[in-house]
Amino acid sequence: MSADIHATKYMTTNYKLVKARESAGLTQEELARAIGVKPEQVNMWELGKSRPYPAHLKRIAEATKRSLAWFHGEDELILDLAGLLPEQMLKKLKVMAKENGQTCAEEAVSAIIDHISQRKSRG
DSSP states (O other): OOHHHHHGGGSOHHHHHHHHHHHTTOOHHHHHHHHTSOHHHHHHHHHTSSOOOHHHHHHHHHHHTOOHHHHTTOOOHHHHGGGTSOHHHHHHHHHHHHHHOOOHHHHHHHHHHHHHHHHHHHO
């Protein structure tokens, strides 16, 4: 798991916007066109001089193939768990998150802690 995944929780919205746009291979002009704003507005957001409205953020997430949760500070840890946890644990994690209303990221942290504890107790 890369350090980049853990760092996303602490990135500012403007930095996340730049990262998401660049990862999607979009210019500011292309992103602006995709979400229906002027390129100058995207530039202002990326410089941290203003923040996108929630409706814009939703469209940005769609255009860049990122989740809204990622923009709001939750990393996408659940997507990287496949290499860390057994498949049955991943299924359990998804069910638990749905049942108790927590985010998958919160459930993922709990699941990882439980899994590590079980492995340590086995020796």
